[in-house]
Amino acid sequence: MIIVMKKGATTREIANVTARVEQLGRQVHLSEGEERAIIGVVGDGRPLDREQIGRMSGVEEIVPILRPFKLASRDFRPQDTLVRLDGFSAGDAGVVVIAGPCAVEDRVQLLETAHAVKEAGAKVLRGGAFKPRTSPYSFQGMGLEGLKLLAEARQETGLLVITEVMSPERVPLVSTYADILQIGARNMQNYALLHAAGESQKPVLLKRGMMSTMEELLMSAEYILSHGNDRLLLCERGIRTFEHYTRNTLDINAVPMLKQLTHLPVFVDPSHGTGKWDLVGPVARAAIAAGADGVMIEVHPDPENAMSDGAQSLKPERFAQLMIELRAVAEAVGRTL
Amino acid sequence: MIIVMKKGATTREIANVTARVEQLGRQVHLSEGEERAIIGVVGDGRPLDREQIGRMSGVEEIVPILRPFKLASRDFRPQDTLVRLDGFSAGDAGVVVIAGPCAVEDRVQLLETAHAVKEAGAKVLRGGAFKPRTSPYSFQGMGLEGLKLLAEARQETGLLVITEVMSPERVPLVSTYADILQIGARNMQNYALLHAAGESQKPVLLKRGMMSTMEELLMSAEYILSHGNDRLLLCERGIRTFEHYTRNTLDINAVPMLKQLTHLPVFVDPSHGTGKWDLVGPVARAAIAAGADGVMIEVHPDPENAMSDGAQSLKPERFAQLMIELRAVAEAVGRTL
Amino acid sequence: MIIVMKKGATTREIANVTARVEQLGRQVHLSEGEERAIIGVVGDGRPLDREQIGRMSGVEEIVPILRPFKLASRDFRPQDTLVRLDGFSAGDAGVVVIAGPCAVEDRVQLLETAHAVKEAGAKVLRGGAFKPRTSPYSFQGMGLEGLKLLAEARQETGLLVITEVMSPERVPLVSTYADILQIGARNMQNYALLHAAGESQKPVLLKRGMMSTMEELLMSAEYILSHGNDRLLLCERGIRTFEHYTRNTLDINAVPMLKQLTHLPVFVDPSHGTGKWDLVGPVARAAIAAGADGVMIEVHPDPENAMSDGAQSLKPERFAQLMIELRAVAEAVGRTL
Amino acid sequence: MIIVMKKGATTREIANVTARVEQLGRQVHLSEGEERAIIGVVGDGRPLDREQIGRMSGVEEIVPILRPFKLASRDFRPQDTLVRLDGFSAGDAGVVVIAGPCAVEDRVQLLETAHAVKEAGAKVLRGGAFKPRTSPYSFQGMGLEGLKLLAEARQETGLLVITEVMSPERVPLVSTYADILQIGARNMQNYALLHAAGESQKPVLLKRGMMSTMEELLMSAEYILSHGNDRLLLCERGIRTFEHYTRNTLDINAVPMLKQLTHLPVFVDPSHGTGKWDLVGPVARAAIAAGADGVMIEVHPDPENAMSDGAQSLKPERFAQLMIELRAVAEAVGRTL
Numbered sequence A, B, C, D: 001m002i003i004v005m006k007k008g009a010t011t012r013e014i015a016n017v018t019a020r021v022e023q024l025g026r027q028v029h030l031s032e033g034e035e036r037a038i039i040g041v042v043g044d045g046r047p048l049d050r051e052q053i054g055r056m057s058g059v060e061e062i063v064p065i066l067r068p069f070k071l072a073s074r075d076f077r078p079q080d081t082l083v084r085l086d087g088f089s090a091g092d093a094g095v096v097v098i099a100g101p102c103a104v105e106d107r108v109q110l111l112e113t114a115h116a117v118k119e120a121g122a123k124v125l126r127g128g129a130f131k132p133r134t135s136p137y138s139f140q141g142m143g144l145e146g147l148k149l150l151a152e153a154r155q156e157t158g159l160l161v162i163t164e165v166m167s168p169e170r171v172p173l174v175s176t177y178a179d180i181l182q183i184g185a186r187n188m189q190n191y192a193l194l195h196a197a198g199e200s201q202k203p204v205l206l207k208r209g210m211m212s213t214m215e216e217l218l219m220s221a222e223y224i225l226s227h228g229n230d231r232l233l234l235c236e237r238g239i240r241t242f243e244h245y246t247r248n249t250l251d252i253n254a255v256p257m258l259k260q261l262t263h264l265p266v267f268v269d270p271s272h273g274t275g276k277w278d279l280v281g282p283v284a285r286a287a288i289a290a291g292a293d294g295v296m297i298e299v300h301p302d303p304e305n306a307m308s309d310g311a312q313s314l315k316p317e318r319f320a321q322l323m324i325e326l327r328a329v330a331e332a333v334g335r336t337l
Helices: A011-023 A050-054 A107-120 A144-157 A168-177 A191-200 A214-225 A254-261 A270-274 A277-289 A316-332 B011-023 B050-054 B107-120 B144-157 B168-177 B191-200 B214-225 B254-261 B270-274 B277-289 B316-332 C011-023 C050-054 C107-120 C144-157 C168-177 C191-200 C214-225 C254-261 C270-274 C277-289 C316-332 D011-023 D050-054 D107-120 D144-157 D168-177 D191-200 D214-225 D254-261 D270-274 D277-289 D316-332
Strands: A002-005 A027-032 A037-042 A059-063 A096-100 A124-126 A160-164 A180-183 A204-207 A232-236 A266-268 A294-298 B002-005 B027-032 B037-042 B059-063 B096-100 B124-126 B160-164 B180-183 B204-207 B232-236 B266-268 B294-298 C002-005 C027-032 C037-042 C059-063 C096-100 C124-126 C160-164 C180-183 C204-207 C232-236 C266-268 C294-298 D002-005 D027-032 D037-042 D059-063 D096-100 D124-126 D160-164 D180-183 D204-207 D232-236 D266-268 D294-298
Touching: A002 A011, A011 A027, A011 A037, A011 A050, A027 C027, A037 C037, A050 A059, A096 A107, A096 A316, A107 A124, A107 A144, A107 A316, A124 A144, A144 A160, A144 A168, A160 A168, A168 A180, A168 A191, A168 B168, A180 A191, A191 A204, A191 A214, A204 A214, A214 A232, A214 A254, A232 A254, A254 A266, A254 D277, A266 A277, A270 A277, A270 A294, A277 A294, A277 A316, A277 D254, A277 D277, A294 A316, A316 D316, B002 B011, B011 B027, B011 B037, B011 B050, B027 D027, B037 D037, B050 B059, B096 B107, B096 B316, B107 B124, B107 B144, B107 B316, B124 B144, B144 B160, B144 B168, B160 B168, B168 B180, B168 B191, B180 B191, B191 B204, B191 B214, B204 B214, B214 B232, B214 B254, B232 B254, B254 B266, B254 C277, B266 B277, B270 B277, B270 B294, B277 B294, B277 B316, B277 C254, B277 C277, B294 B316, B316 C316, C002 C011, C011 C027, C011 C037, C011 C050, C050 C059, C096 C107, C096 C316, C107 C124, C107 C144, C107 C316, C124 C144, C144 C160, C144 C168, C160 C168, C168 C180, C168 C191, C168 D168, C180 C191, C191 C204, C191 C214, C204 C214, C214 C232, C214 C254, C232 C254, C254 C266, C266 C277, C270 C277, C270 C294, C277 C294, C277 C316, C294 C316, D002 D011, D011 D027, D011 D037, D011 D050, D050 D059, D096 D107, D096 D316, D107 D124, D107 D144, D107 D316, D124 D144, D144 D160, D144 D168, D160 D168, D168 D180, D168 D191, D180 D191, D191 D204, D191 D214, D204 D214, D214 D232, D214 D254, D232 D254, D254 D266, D266 D277, D270 D277, D270 D294, D277 D294, D277 D316, D294 D316
Parallel strands: A096 A124, A096 A294, A124 A160, A160 A180, A180 A204, A204 A232, A232 A266, A266 A294, B096 B124, B096 B294, B124 B160, B160 B180, B180 B204, B204 B232, B232 B266, B266 B294, C096 C124, C096 C294, C124 C160, C160 C180, C180 C204, C204 C232, C232 C266, C266 C294, D096 D124, D096 D294, D124 D160, D160 D180, D180 D204, D204 D232, D232 D266, D266 D294
Antiparallel strands: A002 A037, A002 A059, A027 A037, B002 B037, B002 B059, B027 B037, C002 C037, C002 C059, C027 C037, D002 D037, D002 D059, D027 D037
């Protein structure tokens, strides 16, 4: 951390600041320039609270140097983390495809989709049983019944199952049915939920909030990792910008940037990231070309009648075609699928 | 809702769409222009799901006409809602000032602040007992102990007490100590929490998410109102933009815009909205000049040593001075304080 | 400037960086912590180019300390700059109101508006002769004819005249008719135009780009000031965000923030900042309460038939009413109007 | 265009609006629902000005149906436009690579880079002679001397040359030296410049503004196309968002979205789109996987000493390696390079 003093800060102000820093157990390197003094704070441990010192008399600005996340950082663990799932891992050379409907709607819809995506090469089935909806008047998911259908689909197809959990007290229930817990974008900073997911020791896919920086995503990852649960997948799913021709703006930069910052696998959700089914294919290809460890794609046998996200869902035959395209791109960048 | 068909949509496609709409219990007005057909959907009730129809063959775009919120809208209730509190109301001519520390830290800090803000004219004491923090390594609040101190401060000063509740299972506990439940920006779309707050029948202050639209704020309000709980205050607290000289960008437009859209009282939090104590005063004055029904201001007796948000907290003497300024502005716009 | 070296940067890399900095005429303060080395760059003069050094081997990050603007900063000139106009100044206790139509459309429209705003208390008449339009098919302004009508309106009413100039070669022409040159939001980084406006020695009102930070606004101001032209007014006019209920998001924080950063007068344009005539009044009041030195308001005698910006223009009688409100707020914050 | 009337609009208000629309030469389809009336505007020609009607009494909202651009749209020209350059075209199966330094700095730097990128497979050499810089104190480019060096590099290598033009009066000069005129992000709405570039009949590469929507990009394209100049390339180069780990957020969605909306070739600039040289490779691969017709990459023989944009420039050997990767991805998606 670097403390920039105001132009004209007094000797006494500078002394007060250095005394405070030392009292907090750090060492100080003072550089007094012609225009202003700069105080470098040295010493290990967690970053000091910027605000405490930032408010002291004579201080102009506090500049953090270290990233505020630790367990999630490459500095902490230089090698890629491989998240072992059932007979395969996320984070190695194989690109993992998660596919399925936005919401579980009924037995036929789910099983039909599950068989189709399995055959096309997906490894994990997605499907929402509890749905976060902007409107209280929209379909809120099938709940427990949906979880049971997911378990049945796993039984029938051998696919792993991922589904969203929306509140801490539901973590035990969802954990008994799902192989991977999904924490949705709106809950990325629901800290009670992050704690519960960390404690569960189940694999977790954590989606970046639509309004969250990469740094905040990694800070939320820290909540889960701090419980010793490192079977954690991060997922870029589009951020909110001023552009309105697409539902969100998929942040493709985040793929290589996150791979630099963290050892955790990075997934991409082009369905939410674009909001339009006819953009899903090109953007899924882009994600893999940029180095994503997996993609998550919405597939529905009858998108026109889907109860949610129909506009961004692929039909099974289009998905099968896309898998062929994705495999070609994966191989072009030295991966498999 | 208006359905815009693609240029060149076939008669059959148009017929399919109109049939679907009628099947959903609405009437159809078809306009066939030279370039394309436009289908107006008429009939009361809740809006149809855009996605369902948007995905049908031949449809180019769905244009919603009605606002998706109902109970929160001025159309539904044209008169201002007065939220009765203890001997006074929010939403009438009197501007309500909420003040206090970001977090409850100890008995002395809280009581000293409570007495000071009471004397300066505040009606409600704020103070966080459970704190949502980006980092798992930051101070997370005093918890139950903090709630008890808030209750003691109320006892001593007669101020009402507002504090944040972060998860649905804590609503009963927090409700026994607080007069007003605060739902924070990060939880604006934590639907389980919104339901629990709605059921509690306690007054609620709902903060706009830092990257949520006004429409989404009103949709979240709808979750609370749909439980018959209309003692609801909305609070603008700054949105996230590209500007980085300030912590957030306070959306001053939201004050008069929300007052047009909804009958609920609108508050402003200039402390989070700016992130800098020396901007709080001018922006608080602006909020009242723009028509806000109340402001929420962070006050701390020793901001340099505050455990959170010190950079944006006012000292009690500065707050007392600000109250004089706010009163002058309130009177200039025909309000009292 | 502070140079943060990577964890594990070699002695040689550190030496290379310090040598480069010294070669550029600055001094170096080296702090070697346990985790990484930090190099403080001391010495006066213009900031070094971040990129040059940021790219050197072993460097993790460059942190600028000094603001990149100089002539525009309060450090450079602590007192408020008063921009003398004709018998009055901007930047003193008197709040200056600029009003008039978005575009000059014809003689009757302009003169009628000019008389009305003069009578209500405005000091400056606005009116576009050259109009920047998103679409090549929209009305592009009356050009020279419009300039002549503006000059006639000045003659008749005694109001000063402000109008937009859109390209450097038009600066001399516009300068012969207008008292104040306006540089619009889309041209805030049109550097050739900034140079020409600086050279002209006419008063300039520089609008913040809808996509520009305050820092960039002040850097653009620097272009004008560097020609010795300090009769410069800055104008906040709303920035682009994700919110879509309003045309732009007026950045009210920018008013007190800019007043801290710079000695130049700060104006606010609530017409473009909101895009809706019924929000203009509340937001204009807010601007003055926040400390703005002036406001710029669109007024049109027949907004329904305006050739541009009708949706955000006030009728003259509504404007006269607003002036009364603005005066009350100005007095409440110790200003006059 | 659809006109939504307010709830409770009077018969007279509805009649006034329909009369106005008919007077403007359009036909009207009136749908009177239980809650409100909706007026569909039918008839060909350019869109009516929303504001004119939006301001009429009783009107709640205007909903545009047609895209406001015409010549740039796929509706107008369904086939891909091939922009013929010298012996090759942009917009066909071959992906075009533009490479070179941000700024022309001296003869050796430019020629060395030109030979290197030619050998690696680039078809066009980039290099700035006139540089738009945020700060008046930064290097502003070599000007005419730079143009001459570019012409020399073309002579020596056979590469085409692209360089930025910043003001309308410079278009003739730059046109005599360059094969393609570049209009930079900051000038995307410099309408005088767009007109001049349109008139020049030279090929133009138009960059999307960093906070401009795709719609605005296509409207600016319309300015150029309306002069009969359709040798036009669009270029996505990153937009401004709240994320700060990268300089900009490259909008990968824009590639397939623009390809749907327009017949013009779409390029991507991953150097500005990321701001970090080590992200350029992955994002360039992503661009091609998403369907871009070309990429524009900054290459510098000595990025540490580059006068601008060193942080995002590749060394020639890294660029040569990247070309191999890009070729593999291009082939995986059925293109060549």
